[in-house]
Amino acid sequence: MPLLEKKNNKTLPWLKYGIGSVVVMILAYNSVYFRELDEVKAEASGKFDAAAFAKTFLEKQLSPKLAIAPDIDDLTTLLSTDKNKAFDAYSHATAIGNIRYFLVKGQGVITQINENDLTIQTPKQQLTLAMEFIYGNALRDASGEFDITKFTKTADINNVSSELNKLIRASVVFPFRPKAKVGDTVQFAGAIALNKEHLNLTEIEVVPASLK
Amino acid sequence: MQTTLEDQKKRLSKLQPLIALFVLCLIIGLLSDKFFTVSNFWNVLRQISVNICLSVGMTLVVLMAGIDLSVGSVLALCGAITAGLFKMGIELPSQNLYIGFTLLGASLAGVLTGALLGFFNGFVITRFKVPSFVATLAMLTVARGLTMLWTKGFPISGLGEQFAYMGTGWFLGVPVPVWISAAVVALAVFLSDNTKLGRYIYAIGGNENASLLSGININKVKIIVYTIAGALAAVGGLMVTSRLDSAQPNAGTGYELDSIAAVVIGGTSLSGGKGSIWGTVLGAIIIGVLNNGLVLLNVSPFWQQVVKGFVILLAVIIDKANSKNG
Structure with missing residues (x-):
């Protein structure tokens, strides 16, 4: 009996280490992959150009949609009378949640020049026009033309917003503000x-996205 | 008759965290109509998942009368290492070789890093007899510094949807982080209640000298427990990184305090030997509900910290009173 116990004690660790080694090998095989560095770098050099995408998006997709955007006074009137209809008809968003974006156009009189924005009075309401901090996904998402499924990297999606905002700041806001x-x-x-x-x-x- | 009264008192003291949670939910529910909603329920559970991972490891450490102040920094470093390896891999220009990491590989590397840092904590505490408070405080700084070095002070973002699934995905109608934390809790409960290691942890916390004399390899147990705490902090790091789709160099700052709070509120004695994983889970839920409630009630973040501090203080005072009576 002691002999049997001894034999078992010797066999068990080998079995344990054997199974352990197999598990480690399977994990390692599924954990790393090897490629030539030159090949990886060549791929990386042809990576997504968010700035170029944003410029084309603004010119070819956003601008035509802005031309047919609803007047902001009409939109807010509809929002106060039939919120769901207004959101269904005019809003877009790429993410889930309550925040949704609208393209709008309108005309108003500047009533106040603030540090970060302008206060304007339209025929029906008072609004602010962002001047300093152009951020967020409003411009990217409001047109409904931005197809998130074409992107494989979340960073690229975010970079489009960032580049679009930069473009608007440089080409629309800066020339207008002074x-x-x-x-x-x-x-x-x-x-x-x-x-x-x-x-x-x-x-x-x-x-x-446009100021005159 | 006296015994029955004593028993009832003991049972009541065990139920204290549960009663506290019930009262808290009731008060917040009365003050905010958003609290008792399904989306908020999942939101709270998702938010506490990271703290549960950290707190479970912390419970094992505190049960041995130790403390681990490094969990927040370890979380940040492991999250950053996982994100860095997954996104950028390792380049070996001299060999013209690129070693890429799959999601599994990067996650394993992150958890292994956490385990190694935990092992180092345990080694320093046992080999050089450095108090756990000091050793892990040093690790807090070391790990934060390493995180800054690894990330160069910038977030590593854009990790993709596959990576984001761990922190934001759903499986069988339940958020993935909740599944992960539930698995961690189940394993820890099994370890603490059904294994020799679990009994040794309680024994060391109860009386270290007696445990030593009864033949328990105290150093080995301590190293194992700190290693587990480090690995669990790394799991928390993976969840945070995945949820934010970004490894932030300053992630996890102050998380050690939330996890200690969960442990204390859950009834685990800071002097060791007494407490449970389930208590800590309740403690983490209480902290989570409190955070959520204060946000829903539009309480200023500065006041939130004050309130949380007093709740922890109250929990310790009640714990002391219970120890005196029982």
Whole structure:
């Protein structure tokens, strides 16, 4: 009997180490892969150019949609009377959640020039036009033309927003801002973000894509 | 009759965290109509999943009368290593070789890093007799510094949907992080209640000298427990990184305090030998519900910290009172 115990004690560790080694090998095989460094670098050099994509997107997809965007006063009137209809007809978003984006256009008089934005008065309401911080996904998502499924990397999707915002800041906001004066009439087109669940129509900020 | 009264008191003291949770839910539910909703329920569970992983490891450490202050920094480093390896792999220009890591490989590397850092904590504590408070405080700084070096101070982002599934995905109608934390809890409960190692952990926390005299290899047990705590911090790191789709160099700052709070609120004695994993899970839920409730009630983040601090203090005072009475 002691002999048998001894034999078992010797066999068991081998079995244990054997199974352990197989598991480690399977894990290692499925954990790493090897490639030539030159090949990987060549692929990386042809990576997604978010800035070029954003420029084409603005010119070919966003601008045509801005031309047919609803007037902001008409949109807010519809939002106050039939919220669901307005959201269904005019809003877009690439992510789930209550925040949805609208393309809008309109005309108003500049009533105040603030550090980060302009306050304008349209025929029906007071709005702000973003001037300093152009951020978020409003411009990218509001058109409904941005197809998220064409992207494999989340970073690329985020970079499109970032580059689009940079482009607008450089080509739309910077040339306009120094010339803006209180009392001037401004024609704008851009995007707004609204929370469907907690709708607030008193503090609407327009992210401009075009200013005249 | 007296024994029955004593028994009832003991049972009541065990139920204290549960009663506290019930009262907390009731109060927040009365003050906010958003609290008792399905989406908020999953939201709370998803948020506490990371803290549960950290707190389970912390419970095992605290049961041995130790402490691990490094879990937040270890979480950040392991998350960063996983993200870095998954996204960029390892380049060996002299060999013209690129070693790429699959999601499994990068995750394993992250968890292994956590385990190694935990092992180092245990080794320093047992070999050089450095108090756990000091050894893990040093590791807190070391791991944070290594995270900064690895990430060069910048977030590693854009990890892709496959990676994001771990932190944001759903499986069988339940968020994936909840499954992960549930698995961690199940394993830890099995380890603490049904294995020799679990009994040794309680014995060491109860009386280290007596455990030594009864033949328990105290150093070995301590090293194993700190290694487990490190590995669990790494699991937390994977979840945080996945959820944010980004490894932030300053991720996990202050998480050690939340995990210690969960352990204490859950009734585990800081002097060791007394407590349970289930208690800690309740503690983590209480902290999570408290955080969620304070946000829903629009309480300022500064006040949230004050409130949380007082809740922890209250839990310790109650624990002391229970120890005196029982």
